[in-house]
Amino acid sequence: MSKPDVLFVLSIDTEEEWQWDEPFPESDFAVDNVKHLPLFQYQMEQLGIRPTYFVDYPVLDNPTSLEQFKQVIKHRQCEVGAHLHPWCNPPYFGTTTEFESHVVNLPREHVATKLDALIQKTQDTLGITPQSFRTGRWGINETIFELLVERGIWIDSSVYPMYDNDYFSCYDAPFVPYYPDFGLPNFAGQQRHLLELPVTVGFNRMDDETGRHLQTKAEKGIWHYCRANALLWHSKLLRKLYLSPELSSIDDMKSLVDNCLRQERPVIHMYLHSSSFLDNGTGFYLDKDAHKHILDSVTQVFEHLSQQANVTCATISEAAHLLGMQNQVSSRIHPLSASRQDIRMVS
Ligand SMILES: [Zn+2]
Numbered sequence: 001m002s003k004p005d006v007l008f009v010l011s012i013d014t015e016e017e018w019q020w021d022e023p024f025p026e027s028d029f030a031v032d033n034v035k036h037l038p039l040f041q042y043q044m045e046q047l048g049i050r051p052t053y054f055v056d057y058p059v060l061d062n063p064t065s066l067e068q069f070k071q072v073i074k075h076r077q078c079e080v081g082a083h084l085h086p087w088c089n090p091p092y093f094g095t096t097t098e099f100e101s102h103v104v105n106l107p108r109e110h111v112a113t114k115l116d117a118l119i120q121k122t123q124d125t126l127g128i129t130p131q132s133f134r135t136g137r138w139g140i141n142e143t144i145f146e147l148l149v150e151r152g153i154w155i156d157s158s159v160y161p162m163y164d165n166d167y168f169s170c171y172d173a174p175f176v177p178y179y180p181d182f183g184l185p186n187f188a189g190q191q192r193h194l195l196e197l198p199v200t201v202g203f204n205r206m207d208d209e210t211g212r213h214l215q216t217k218a219e220k221g222i223w224h225y226c227r228a229n230a231l232l233w234h235s236k237l238l239r240k241l242y243l244s245p246e247l248s249s250i251d252d253m254k255s256l257v258d259n260c261l262r263q264e265r266p267v268i269h270m271y272l273h274s275s276s277f278l279d280n281g282t283g284f285y286l287d288k289d290a291h292k293h294i295l296d297s298v299t300q301v302f303e304h305l306s307q308q309a310n311v312t313c314a315t316i317s318e319a320a321h322l323l324g325m326q327n328q329v330s331s332r333i334h335p336l337s338a339s340r341q342d343i344r345m346v347s
Contacts, residue, residue: 009269016058017275024087024096031065036277038071052316054083054134079315081132103135139168145182161201199271200243204255245297
């Protein structure tokens, strides 16, 4: 049997480090983690992987991390996208609480001026105008989509399938690239100005929609009270998995990759945060050998994928181009797509 063709995208939220369980800092943070990125980029180049760095304002504003990041991009074997952390991206509009930390909760004018400052900073420091974007803390809405398109950004990766919180839900979002309906970001729509390229989330077994159906019952339905989620996980009957070295073991990521290939997904999209490179860092950290853990994870999963498929490595905008945009992407998402009329009928 011939191997399937698949694209491999690796994206890194490139940002400051701070104590994630403390208030959102406007300035009380560090950017030491960026010193790991030049070596990591070199290691990725040896593997042929073409990372996408979603870079936020503090990394570009600090002279030391800026110079370190310039080393990352010197061979132009990667892409620079934009990453908006509203609490440490000027202009400021007061204290950031949990509510304001989510971009989806901010007034249009606040998002617009912060985005403008971020894009301007990226142009001034790196000479690059970002084409791709990810919100800090995930989540997106119609206002943000419109502001991105107005600024020439045509790829978004703020959708985190099967995740929700008090302020937004990506729970039902497609697992594969799609043209979002701006008013209903979890559904495909008619617009062709912006492509959504979600990170890879899925299951160790079962087809995507059966897995989603059962997982939803286990997390949110009546089964929730029977602790079905834990039972499914520990028995390995069904595991919801994220393609990130921060959250998943190498073996789990391999089984996720295998299942994605069985589902004929066109893109495998791994992601992580730059702060995870720090030993004893913040967020998703390891006590020691964090950089080695990330490198080993990426390498082993990528090599496994390469044995199973014909892999083309791409930055996120290269992946969008290679997908052929309109035709291939929209046909791939057919099982999940719905017209606006259909969505209104069920909502
Ligand atoms: Zn972030």
